[in-house]
Amino acid sequence: MTIRLRVNGVDRTVDADPEMPLLWALRDILGLTGTKYGCGQALCGACSVHLDGQVVRACVTPVRRAAGGAVTTIEGLSPDGNHPLQRAWMELGVPQCGFCQAGQLMTAAALLKAKPRPTDDEIDQSLAANLCRCGTYPRIRAAVRKAAGLPEK
Amino acid sequence: MSERPVLITRRSFLIGLNLSAGGLALGIFPAWSRADEPSGKSGKAPTTADAAEEAKAPGLNPNPFVHVGFDGLVTIVCARSEMGQGVRSSLPVLIADELGATLARVKVVQADGDAKYGDQNTDGSSSVRNFFDDLRRAGATARQMLVAAAAQRWNVQPDTCVAHDHVVEHRPTKRTLAFGELSAAAAKLPIPAEKSVTLRPRAELHHLGKELPFIDAAAYVTGKAAYGADVRVPEMLIAVIARPPAVGGKVLHYDPAPALAVPGVKRVIALPAPKAPYAFQAWGGVAVLAENTWAAMRGRAALKITWDAGENGTYDSDAYRRELAASLQKGGTRARNLGDVDAALAKAARVIDAEYYVPHLPQMPMEPPVAMAHVRGDRCEIWASTQNPQEARSTAAKLLGVPEERVTIHVTFLGGGFGRKSKADFVSEAVLLSKEARVPVRVQWTREDDVRHAYYNAVSTQRLRAGLDGRGKVVAWLHRTAFPPIGSTFAKVKGPTAEDLQQGVLDLALDVPNVRAEACAATAHVRIGWYRSVYNIFHAFAISSFMDEIAHARGQDPRDVLYELIGPPRTVSLADLGIGKLPNYGAPLATHPVDAGRLHGVVQRVTELARWNDRKREGRALGLAAHRSFLSYAACVASVVRDPERTVRVDEAWLVLDAGTIVNLDRVRAQLQGAIAMGISNALFGGVTMKKGATQESNFRDARIAGIRDVPRKLHVEIISSDGPPCGVGEPGVPPVAPAIANAIFALTGQRIRELPLLRALRV
Ligand code: FES
Numbered sequence: 078m079t080i081r082l083r084v085n086g087v088d089r090t091v092d093a094d095p096e097m098p099l100l101w102a103l104r105d106i107l108g109l110t111g112t113k114y115g116c117g118q119a120l121c122g123a124c125s126v127h128l129d130g131q132v133v134r135a136c137v138t139p140v141r142r143a144a145g146g147a148v149t150t151i152e153g154l155s156p157d158g159n160h161p162l163q164r165a166w167m168e169l170g171v172p173q174c175g176f177c178q179a180g181q182l183m184t185a186a187a188l189l190k191a192k193p194r195p196t197d198d199e200i201d202q203s204l205a206a207n208l209c210r211c212g213t214y215p216r217i218r219a220a221v222r223k224a225a226g227l228p229e230k
Numbered sequence: 231m232s233e234r235p236v237l238i239t240r241r242s243f244l245i246g247l248n249l250s251a252g253g254l255a256l257g258i259f260p261a262w263s264r265a266d267e268p269s270g271k272s273g274k275a276p277t278t279a280d281a282a283e284e285a286k287a288p289g290l291n292p293n294p295f296v297h298v299g300f301d302g303l304v305t306i307v308c309a310r311s312e313m314g315q316g317v318r319s320s321l322p323v324l325i326a327d328e329l330g331a332t333l334a335r336v337k338v339v340q341a342d343g344d345a346k347y348g349d350q351n352t353d354g355s356s357s358v359r360n361f362f363d364d365l366r367r368a369g370a371t372a373r374q375m376l377v378a379a380a381a382q383r384w385n386v387q388p389d390t391c392v393a394h395d396h397v398v399e400h401r402p403t404k405r406t407l408a409f410g411e412l413s414a415a416a417a418k419l420p421i422p423a424e425k426s427v428t429l430r431p432r433a434e435l436h437h438l439g440k441e442l443p444f445i446d447a448a449a450y451v452t453g454k455a456a457y458g459a460d461v462r463v464p465e466m467l468i469a470v471i472a473r474p475p476a477v478g479g480k481v482l483h484y485d486p487a488p489a490l491a492v493p494g495v496k497r498v499i500a501l502p503a504p505k506a507p508y509a510f511q512a513w514g515g516v517a518v519l520a521e522n523t524w525a526a527m528r529g530r531a532a533l534k535i536t537w538d539a540g541e542n543g544t545y546d547s548d549a550y551r552r553e554l555a556a557s558l559q560k561g562g563t564r565a566r567n568l569g570d571v572d573a574a575l576a577k578a579a580r581v582i583d584a585e586y587y588v589p590h591l592p593q594m595p596m597e598p599p600v601a602m603a604h605v606r607g608d609r610c611e612i613w614a615s616t617q618n619p620q621e622a623r624s625t626a627a628k629l630l631g632v633p634e635e636r637v638t639i640h641v642t643f644l645g646g647g648f649g650r651k652s653k654a655d656f657v658s659e660a661v662l663l664s665k666e667a668r669v670p671v672r673v674q675w676t677r678e679d680d681v682r683h684a685y686y687n688a689v690s691t692q693r694l695r696a697g698l699d700g701r702g703k704v705v706a707w708l709h710r711t712a713f714p715p716i717g718s719t720f721a722k723v724k725g726p727t728a729e730d731l732q733q734g735v736l737d738l739a740l741d742v743p744n745v746r747a748e749a750c751a752a753t754a755h756v757r758i759g760w761y762r763s764v765y766n767i768f769h770a771f772a773i774s775s776f777m778d779e780i781a782h783a784r785g786q787d788p789r790d791v792l793y794e795l796i797g798p799p800r801t802v803s804l805a806d807l808g809i810g811k812l813p814n815y816g817a818p819l820a821t822h823p824v825d826a827g828r829l830h831g832v833v834q835r836v837t838e839l840a841r842w843n844d845r846k847r848e849g850r851a852l853g854l855a856a857h858r859s860f861l862s863y864a865a866c867v868a869s870v871v872r873d874p875e876r877t878v879r880v881d882e883a884w885l886v887l888d889a890g891t892i893v894n895l896d897r898v899r900a901q902l903q904g905a906i907a908m909g910i911s912n913a914l915f916g917g918v919t920m921k922k923g924a925t926q927e928s929n930f931r932d933a934r935i936a937g938i939r940d941v942p943r944k945l946h947v948e949i950i951s952s953d954g955p956p957c958g959v960g961e962p963g964v965p966p967v968a969p970a971i972a973n974a975i976f977a978l979t980g981q982r983i984r985e986l987p988l989l990r991a992l993r994v
């Protein structure tokens with residue numbers, strides 16, 4: 078089945094099983110490999126992308142649900158890696174292996190859009206289901222605060 | 231650089247994003263600027279090349295690690311895998327500093343698996359400690375040749391010239407020549423013999439111990455870093471494999487038809503069942519090969535398979551725990567013996583006795599294992615997120631019955647490793663399937679596969695017994711430990727060897743006159759493997775918990791008792807340890823002794839930071855633990871509080887590390903922060919349970935790891951600055967964390983938990 082959707086501002090068509098999770102449509106069909114597979118069960122957040130401005134777990138979102146919608150992935154978070162969160166992430170050296178970071182960034186980006194000056198609890202709450210096996214959490218917190226222009230702790 | 235023979239053919243053949251021919255994103259230090267090219271020859275930043283091509287490129291190329299181009303661009307090869315420890319931002323800097331290169335004009339390329347780089351197994355916290363001098367020598371050799379070329383040009387003595395900031399300067403006249411102007415002449419000079427190469431004094435290694443630019447940061451935050459699953463080539467099929475539940479199990483019968491009926495599924499292939507010892511063989515089962523990952527997963531779900539449970543089909547964690555306890559009861563091989571423990575225990579005024587249990591731990595790197603292989607005739611090309619490319623290469627060569635030279639292996643970024651990706655089993659699977667299917671095959675492990683079919687950290691039971699004299703002083707120490715060792719993955723073994731006890735048992739400084747440690751029998755029924763910190767996790771848990779128990783039994787401050795037990799600052803000889811030899815992680819005792827002073831030092835510092843003396847007055851529940859591993863010394867203090875949602879939670883933690891010379895301060899700090907998170911996972915949630923040979927857990931739902939809310943906001947790490955020989959940094963932070971938490975829980979609740987995960991045993 079042919080599904081039309083907008084990905085990172087570009088109109089794309091995907092010819093796939095409508096039940097195929099958006100994650101695999103992005104990675105295997107559209108070649109956008111920045112979005113990662115970590116669990117396939119909405120448990121880890123590695124596959125987080127925006128669908129019409131909301132964070133979704135692409136691993137459990139059938140691609141048909143994105144039909145006619147607008148998807149943003151890490152590749153489209155900013156034109157050249159200069160989203161305030163990406164800059165803060167680089168300045169504070171957040172990533173270790175980097176594998177979870179696309180999901181962390183996409184989740185944090187949605188948070189800052191909804192709450193430009195989040196509290197510490199809101200930061201933790203919004204990122205609670207984005208797992209990082211390397212344990213970059215302290216720097217994720219600091220970088221979200223930095224990107225939001227909140228004072229250093 | 232345009233004249234360099236870049237492998238255009240292979241590059242264009244890869245569809246992956248930002249991949250070099252070698253599979254890994256090219257790293258250029260952030261300040262890279264093309265404008266200040268000295269010779270102005272190259273108008274462009276270099277495209278890409280793999281390490282083997284680098285060696286053939288024109289320019290100065292005295293060894294496999296460093297290359298100085300005619301345009302002055304310095305290319306440094308990183309031969310160790312990047313899995314989050316920042317090795318690509320660390321090792322190359324050592325070479326660059328020795329050379330006198332400007333980081334902005336240094337490019338880092340990832341090595342394929344090849345013997346010329348020395349041991350590439352990125353394991354054992356060894357990258358810096360084992361390569362510190364060798365890599366410096368690689369840089370110093372190139373420097374000496376550039377200096378010699380400049381001296382010849384000016385007709386002056388080489389010792390009047392120095393290399394710095396990408397130039398060679400003649401000190402008396404202040405004349406300079408850029409590296410690029412010298413590389414051609416230098417390349418014609420003889421390569422100096424190893425003994426005539428002089429390393430710079432430490433003070434001239436400008437970046438050493440500093441916060442270094444993080445070379446891959448941009449690739450990570452833009453989604454451009456290419457991991458195993460991001461490599462794509464034409465005609466490639468994705469394989470997802472249904473594996474027997476217990477290792478050694480077999481396929482009795484299967485029906486491929488329902489899988490083949492799934493659109494996109496191309497092939498269903500049964501893999502051979504492995505024979506013990508399992509080593510790096512494929513686990514066996516039935517593979518579904520499809521055009522995309524989703525189809526392969528659906529195809530696997532549709533398969534109908536009847537399994538033969540095989541020789542490990544009765545493995546059961548509860549029964550095994552009883553077996554281990556019985557083994558401890560019997561006693562084992564003496565690995566450490568000082569004085570007469572039995573006599574001292576018999577005479578003791580008081581005996582304290584405790585048994586500890588730590589389950590199997592799965593590494594669960596965020597990226598599950600992935601490997602792609604393309605077998606063509608007698609050649610094979612592999613892309614894999616492997617910690618050990620050489621092992622993967624020889625495993626593939628053996629499987630195919632071809633010489634190693636016919637196998638090329640490219641290392642991608644690793645989405646975490648923690649020991650899991652040192653094993654080549656997933657590479658074996660890809661090779662077998664590509665050979666059979668005659669197309670490139672990428673094997674994708676699901677998270678369930680990863681949890682169920684890992685090479686677990688050994689499960690362990692330990693018994694500690696201390697004899698106290700009339701004044702409470704410990705006069706006897708008996709430590710028995712039983713666990714199926716990693717050796718069981720490679721040979722039939724009955725239990726740990728004395729050498730396996732080097733991890734925390736033999737190298738424990740004790741100021742106790744009678745000490746004995748025994749390695750007790752334990753046979754393996756799963757694949758056992760390395761896991762960040764390995765046996766140190768359970769040995770530190772038992773020892774540090776036990777020291778805390780002794781302190782409380784005596785009604786004394788745990789820190790004071792810890793000081794007393796390890797004794798005064800001193801180097802502890804083998805005789806004083808009561809052992810004949812110590813593997814010492816491959817390092818000589820002369821440079822890396824067992825140093826009670828350094829252990830004391832980290833305890834002192836961490837308790838200062840945590841305001842240990844004020845804990846009662848401030849109403850805090852703190853726990854303390856310290857441990858030597860990978861030649862480093864680490865101490866942790868954890869603070870726990872009750873939490874309505876999660877019974878108890880760590881609300882603050884301090885971790886101090888003494889690892890000798892530090893190359894990259896910021897990445898080491900990151901390692902310690904990560905060690906706390908991993909230690910919390912191990913302590914509170916970690917572990918899998920086995921029934922009928924099968925792992926009961928399957929995904930993050932039941933095999934939990936710490937999330938952001940489990941890791942304290944107040945988290946402090948400190949690195950003791952030192953110019954001693956470098957020691958491990960990736961692993962040593964982990965072992966003291968779990969016992970510090972267990973001891974803090976005791977301080978908070980009065981409940982002594984002697985097993986992990988703590989939350990399972992905690993009575994609310
Ligand atoms: S892969 Fe989607 S949440 Fe884990």
Ligand code: FES
Nearest residue numbers: 174175177209211
């Ligand atoms: S950086 Fe490795 S999993 Fe988060």
